Amino acid sequence: MDSIxxxxxxxxxxMARRLGGFNVDIFRMAQEPAHAREMLQRAxxxxxxxxxxxxxxxxEALGLLEEALPQAKxxxxxxxxxxxxxxxxxxxxxVFGARG
Numbered sequence: 001m002d003s004i005x006x007x008x009x010x011x012x013x014x015m016a017r018r019l020g021g022f023n024v025d026i027f028r029m030a031q032e033p034a035h036a037r038e039m040l041q042r043a044x045x046x047x048x049x050x051x052x053x054x055x056x057x058x059x060e061a062l063g064l065l066e067e068a069l070p071q072a073k074x075x076x077x078x079x080x081x082x083x084x085x086x087x088x089x090x091x092x093x094x095v096f097g098a099r100g
Contacts, residue, residue, distance in 0.1 A: 001030060005061040012043070012054050020046040029062075036062055 009026040016024045022042060029036040036058075043055040059065045 008054060008058050008061060012058055015051045015054060016043055019048045019051050033064060037064060
């Protein structure tokens with residue numbers, strides 16, 4: 001784990017305690033993806049933009065966003081597009097001429 005991620009984990013621990021009122025075990029977060037997901041989810045429920053942004057940055061740094069993206073893409077696969085219906089024949093009438 002790089003030093004930037006460790007700094008973010010330390011900041012996350014402090015902000016979670018101050019703003020969210022819950023304690024974070026950063027060693028467990030670094031080793032257990034399920035625990036990290038749970039803590040990051042709790043942080044997203046706190047009314048603090050800084051904490052939410054930090055949670056997103058940590059999700060990316062810990063590789064949790066890559067796991068969620070394929071599931072999100074699979075859920076959003078568009079249905080095959082149906083071809084437009086063929087226009088009904090007008091019976092040979094000329095419809096673009098002058099009207100009188």
